[in-house]
Amino acid sequence: MSLRRRIAAVAAGVLAAPLVSVALPSAPALAHGYVSSPPSRQAQCAAKTVSCGAIQWEPQSVEGPKGLRSCNGGVARFAELNDNSKGWRVSNTGRTVTFNWTFTARHRTANYEYYVDGRRVGFFDGGNQQPPATVSHSVNLGASGRQTVLAIWNIGDTANAFYACIDVNAS
Template identity: 90%
Template sequence: MSLRRRIAAVAAGVLAAPLVSVALPSAPAFAHGYISSPPSRQAQCAAKTVSCGAIQWEPQSVEGPKGLRSCNGGVAHFAELNDNNKGWRVSNVGRTVTFNWVFTARHRTANYEYYVGGQRVANISGNNQQPPATVSHTVTLPSSGRQTVLAIWNIGDTANAFYSCVDVNAG
């Protein structure tokens, strides 16, 4: 191949690269985090403990705007996470529970919030730092008995949060 043809081929490649990168569809984001133990509702779906839809393949993706108070984070195709009659397995725990988060993409963290019956029972600062791959929080529940704990991971560098519900029987 002549030098002139090589230069023309390289020039064509350089000029075409930006157009190709714009024209190709972008891959979906693989994100982000959920409570693995005691098993959250999405962890139960991923483990096939409970029969679920799309959430079984992406338990880490329950992401929605900050400020919501729903298990599905406002994501319509994860609505079954809000269904209290779905047959969620209830974990027997003490009044003090350690919740373990697992992250597939780690965002700077504003804070973590835990709610029972609409009342915030814990607020743990993330110091606007990127968390390690797993994080544990020990939370004291307000009472004994069956409860659904809504855990929220508020991201520090976006307007979104990740939502995770855990069904427990506190003794």
């Protein structure tokens, strides 16, 4: 192969590489964690209990900046998680509920928070340690009746958190 052909082949490769990387499907995110039971809204999507969009393939990916109070963590493509009229299944529980987190990537953990109607009902320090593959917290919701619990996993080594909403009927 002549030098001119080699240069042309290298130049073609350099020019084609960005196009190929954009055209190929991306691998699913390996991030990160969600409440698996009682089933969070994204867990219901993944189980096909409720018909959902992209979140059904990535229940662990509801990640956004710390400090938000939305079910979708500010991620526009998961906006349906904020839709209270979507037909989410409600889990019958007592006033004290055990929430089980499932992690696919275990970040160091600052803490976990639980909110009902904007009021914090639970806080657990993560000690800035990497959690095991699953973590459970028992939270006293205080009141009985139909409630949406916002569970937040605040990461210790990034500015982000993971968000999950769980619909319960506490008795």
